[in-house]
Amino acid sequence: MLVQVCIFVFINFHFMRYIFLLFTILTFSQQTKSVDFLKCDAKVMPDFDSKSISGTITYEFKVLKDIDSIRIDAKNMFINSDVKINGKRVDYKYNEKEIVLFQGYKKGKNKVEFTYDCRPKQTLYFVGTSSDFQIWTQGQGRYTSHWLPSFDDVNEKVIFNISFEINYRKAFYTGISNGIFIPEKIKRKWRKPIYAFIYEPTNSVYKFTMQKPMSSYLVMLAIGRFTWKDTKSKSGTPLVFYLDINDNDEDKFESTFKSSKQIFDFLEQEIGVKYPWKIYRQVPVRDFLYAGMENTTSTIFSQDFVVDSIGFNDRNYINVNAHELAHQWFGDLITAQSGKHHWLQEGFATYYALLAEREIFGDDYFYNELYDYALQLKQAAKTDTIPVMNEKASSLSFYKKGAWALHTLREDIGAKNFQKAVKTYLKKYQYKNVITDEFLAEVKKVAATFDTENFKKTWLETAGFDMVLAESYLRKNKAVSTYLDLVKKKADVNSYKEVLESDTYFTVKQYLFYRMANVPFEKKKDLIELGMKQNLYVRQAIAETVEEIPVEFKAQYESFLDDASYKTKEIALINLCKNFPENSQLYLNKTKDIIGNNDKSLRITWLSLAMKLEKEVEVKNAMYDEMLKYTSAVYESSIRQNALDVMLRMFPNDDKVIASLFKATTHHKWQFTKFSREAIRSRLKNSEFRSRVEALAQTADEEMKSLYEKYLKE
The missing domain is CATH 1.10.390.10 (Neutral Protease Domain 2)
Incomplete structure (x- = not known):
């Protein structure tokens, strides 16, 4: 019998986890019907050195009807034993996930107070060094409770007032939170108090206050050595840029x-x-x-x-x-009640962003982006079987299929009706939570003959993507219509001249050169001559697709080094050094002082090319040291990944490069750790690389040794 019981428990372990999760969700759903949390006053102190945060919390809440217990989400925190409700100490329970209150409150208004501290494993991030750090949050969904006792249920909306303090005396730091900054009456100076506070070299507390409620996942902190500029919108709202x-x-x-x-x-x-x-x-x-x-x-x-x-x-x-x-x-x-209706946030934000870009860049840009979304959705539909109105839908569906749904709706009922429905919907449900049917009900009011049920079924409840239907909307734009026709025709170099000489949108012209990538230079020479006179992006397509550069085209190709694009400069530098090695030093001299974008891709490419040519040991070592430094924790992950990618190709078994690669696996950014883990696992199949890692593990400190052995034992 004992064996049978153990097998039963094992089989049902995941089922019980699901039941627990469901119970938690239902409990919170019931709580919001019985208890309304109104306001949070939080005074917190993040500490960079210990990667921790502590604070004092006061919640005002209203008990609407009898309830056995009240829960506040708080992940892996230490809660001070003196939890008070309405000024009196009360007993409570804490299970590492939530604070459970079960005494001391009454029907009507109440106040709970307590202190806490924690070392968040996520959501609150400490980046940089002790002399130049940043502290910031990312609470998307339900994660704020990892650093601030709050509510994972998005339906619990609260007015959050956040005060915070820091004790660093080495430099001035700027910090912001949600809402308006309220300066306290202190002797120290402040600047532009409505925008942010400046941390003084001695401790000071500053308060940010909201006037309206919001879901907990939208609470934020950002602390760093920031500067700013400001302006005002047409309607008078202060806009501040850091x-x-x-x-x-x-x-x-x-x-x-x-x-x-x-x-x-x-x-x-x-x-x-x-x-x-x-x-x-x-x-x-x-x-x-x-x-x-x-x-x-x-x-x-x-x-x-x-x-x-x-x-x-x-x-x-x-x-x-x-x-x-x-x-x-x-x-x-307005906030979606659940993941099922998440498109009401992401689909709308994606579509309105496109409308804003249409205002800036024009119709051709707008329709070109819609077409790009359609191609992505068409490709994804081959394997994606989950519709938009499902909490397990992909980000692509929530964002881009949601945007496409809104575009067809706006086209079908007319822009004015669409605007009227959205306006009524927002005003009716402001500071509340919403579901899809509530939005569609407002659509029905302004467009009585429009079939909202069919719209919902076609775009929101059915998986896949109807490309034929999408094209019927896209063909309203001449540039995209031209593009669609070109895609469906057999490649014909002779017919492309007319397109290049026309005023059609540049993406169509780019497409022609990408399509001709494998066509011999002589056969597309005349078209390239035309393309070289076009805008930056058409020229970039030529730079990318002409990898073997004829001598007759050399001078023109060299002009790419002067284009106003770091990407084009990098492509040109690589191809010119490859095709004309005898001139490499000239090209490197021309580009030696260019750093490029934030990821330093151009600078890293320059170093990789220069190191191969450099003959002076001292200079070459300095280049190596610069590149190696880019792989270290001093720099952002985008820089580190670019540098590691190059260094692993140039010095695959270098001890310092290997150490940097393994250290990358501990980063907080999942995209970077994924790159580093995959790089390690693929390289460990190589005996020489494995031997170097085994040797490093023998002499490393305990932390690095553990990291090396983790992957060696896989």
Whole structure:
């Protein structure tokens, strides 16, 4: 019998986990019907050296009807024993996941107070060094409870007032949270108090306050050595733009935040509802997990989008900028009740970002992006069998199929009706949680004959992607229609001249050169002559596809080194050095002072080429040291990955490179750790690499030894 019982328990382990999770969700669902948490006053102190945070929390809540217990999510925290409700100490339970209150509260208004501290395993990140650090949050979904006792249930909306303190005396640090900064009456100076506070060299407490409720996952902190510029929207909302103090130059401010005010003014007008908060900030941070995060009033985004005027042409922040701002309405003002309706946030933010880009770049750009989304969805549909209205749907479905659904809806009922429905929907459900049918009910009110049930079935409840239907909308744009016709025709070099000489959108012309990639140079020579006179991106397509450069084309190809694109410069540098090695030093001299974009890809490529040519040992060693430094924790993951990729090809069994690769597996950014883990596992199949790792494990300190052995034992 004991064996049977053990087997039964083993088989049902995962089932019981599911039941527990379901019970937790149901418990919170019941709690929000019986208890309404109104306001949180939190005073917290993050500490970079110990990678910890401590704080004092006060929640005001209202008991609506009898309830046995009240829960506050708090992951892996130490809770002070003196938990007080309405000023009196009460007993409570804590299970490493949540605080459970079961006495001391009454019907009507109550107040609970306690202190806590923790070392978060996620959500609150400590980046950099003790002399130049950043602390920032990423709470998307239900993760704020890893650093702040709060609520994983997005349906519990609270007014959060966050005060925080830091005890670093070596440098001035700027910090922001959600809402308006309220200066306290202290002797120390402050600057622009509505925007941010400056940490003094001695401890000071600063308070940010919200006036309206929001879900916990939108609570944020960002602390670093930031500088800022500000302006106001057409409607008077303060707009504040931050940069790391190391990037404090006019060119990067202008290029990074280009069109920000235009985007804000456009979205406010297009959505038809005034921006719902008192201020809007945008701050880039190092090694952010994603492109951006729409924390209420204060968006955090990736440092990789901080660019100068040349880098803007390679990768700009405009789409992310518009996407995260649109979330201030769709996600922050109104929030989906559950993952099933997540498209109401991501689909809307994606579509309104496209509409904002249409305002900036025009119709051709807009339809070209829609076509690109369609191609991605068509490809994904081969294996993706989950529809949009399902909490397990892919990000591609939530974002881009959701955007496509809204585009067809807007086209079918008309822009004015669409705007009217959205406006009514937002005003009716502001500061509340929503489901899809509530939005569609507003659509039905303005377009009574429109079949919302068929729309929901076609776009939201059916897997796959109807490319034929999508093309019927895309063909309204001449450039995309031309593109579609070209794709379906057999490649004909002779017919391409007419397209290149026309004013059709540049992506169509790019496509021609990508399609002719394997055509001999002589057969496309005349077309290349035409293409070289086109815009930056058509020229870039030529640079990419002409890998074998004829001598007659050499001078023209060298002109790519002067294009306003670091990507084009890098492509040209590689191909020129490959085709004309005798001139490599000339090309390297011309580009030696160019760093490139935030990921230093061009600089790293330059070093890899220069090291192969350099004959002076001292100079070559200096180049090696610079490249090796780029693989270290001093730099962001995008830089480290680029450098490691090159160093592993050049010095595959170098002890220092191997050590850097293994250290990369401990990074917080999953994309980078995935790269490093896969690189290690594939290389351990090589006997020489394995031998070097085994030797390193013998002499390493305990931390590194454990890391080496972890992968050696796999």
